Amino acid sequence: MSPPNQNEQIIPVQDQIDIKKLAEAGYYLDFPKTTYPELKAFKHEDVGHRTDSKKSSLYENATKVFNLTSNIGTEIEGIQLSKLTNQQKDDLALLIAERGVVFFRDQDINPYQGLELGSSHYGPLHVHNVAGHPPNLPEILPIYFGKDVPGTPFERNFTTQLRASDGWHSDVSYELQPPGFTFLKIDTIPGEAGGDTLWTSGYTAYDCLSPEIKKTLEGLEAVHSGKEHADGAVASGKTSRRQNNTHTHPIVRTHPVTGWKSLYVQPGFTRSIVGLSRHESNTLLQFLYDHIAGGYDFQVRFRWTENAVAVWDNRVTSHAAIFDYLDEGKRHGWRVTTQAERPYFDPKSKSRKEELQQKKTEAEQKTA
Template sequence: MGTELTGLRVQDLGQCDSAALQQLVTARGVIVLRSQNLDTNSLIKFAALLGDVVAHPMKPHDFHPQAFRLHNDGDSTYADGDTWHSDLTWMKAPPLYSVLMLDTLPSIGGDTAFVSNHALLQSMSPTFRDFIGRLNAVHQRTWNGEILAAAHPMVVRHPISGLPCLYANSGYTTSINGLRASESDALLAHLRMTVALGVDFQCRAAWQEGTVAVWDNQAVQHHASWDYHPDTRSGWRVTVKAAQPTPAT
């Protein structure tokens, strides 16, 4: 899992490259492009090759409403992405792809780890896979006192590859429909441990100046390491191609 591309300028890509780009991201889960020279508008234009932009519903930026600003520094009490998650899964139709560019890097650390949702699922026993494949889970986020939530299958069929993928994460998945609270909590705790210990199915992206990362939110989930405090880590994320998850069975 994971591919690093060098010698390619994303400004040279056009709509004719869209299908090939989607296939590559789907196949590899995450791709990292080095030595790019992009401003925020250019990043949004590149991301749009993957599909329609999904504006962040909670924090639209004044100058770039199609992009989400990530920023953590010495005054931060938490870090964006400091848990295993897929982006915006509390939406009814979450984005299929995310594109991230950092413009301020810490002196050390700040890597992003990725884990394959398909490989995680395949590592489980067939009986357990069949069990969770019949379940739906609630994904939610609270913002300004409002609960934003959606229910999705715990095992989804990827819309391009057709592969079954685990679709539950510790960032936003809060409960499992049809189970008692104690059963739901125990199952989600087991899945969190499975993800955390799934080092055989992970890769890490180390950030450099000019790095752009693209990942598939159904094929992988990710975790941004907050190991750089009190340094600053800032950047822009664009999410694209709203896709309502569909059950694998």
């Protein structure tokens, strides 16, 4: 059975499920025994290639656009994701690719509109290998954490027995063609504070390494695996929907639109470095994990408000959720994730810092 194509399933408004109301009534996630064929390779056409480099359709129609930090994170006010024009969708793709993550508050977009936005414009939708979903909506991944979650030991360890820094990950990076964009809307927050999410820039994480370490990393590949997720699900009586959950990707990858180099490892799914001994691999990966966790100069922390949306590029960011609210209340939302190209490294590509410096030098020369 192939994953459903949401474009072929037009759900009348009166038949659409309000998953926020489901969450208010209690834990609702469905874990059917459905399995799917392995994901097949496809050619990804990134819409960021056909955008306006000035992103005018966004900037001229928003009431406010501002960067949260210098290296990652931009917030846009005055635009509804449910009403984007095709040009705005293209321009948004470039902005996300450049800034890593873009935030929108007070959004009216619902899960069905999210499915349409993702599948019609940004790429095939991903169905998570083990996570639960709303009834008959396998492409929607709910974010549901609170006291009423029927947790297994595996799930409790994930939220309560790990350091927060162990939670850094790029969504399902173990796939052959891992995700490009993730759209996440949080519609229920646990209280006045708590439940923030952090993102880190793979661009700047790479730029902050020494030239010798960069040379060492470029060309190396790492194994990414979701086996622990699959094994944990099966052990708790759930289903692993696909069996092929381990693939190898470059440690430094090139973004197809920006052309910038990005560090592409994280403790969530990266397991080992190809060609190195276990000791060498563990030592180098731990160094990189510590580099990511301690990179406060290339991180952004977002404080959620109800109906805020974050859209990020998994190819050049990692993120970590903060589980500091589990005794306080419920946090709920939903996620749509699109697949992109197979990760690659182009030795001719530049880093973000190199290109921005080059553009600055060229501008100064023109005005001299």
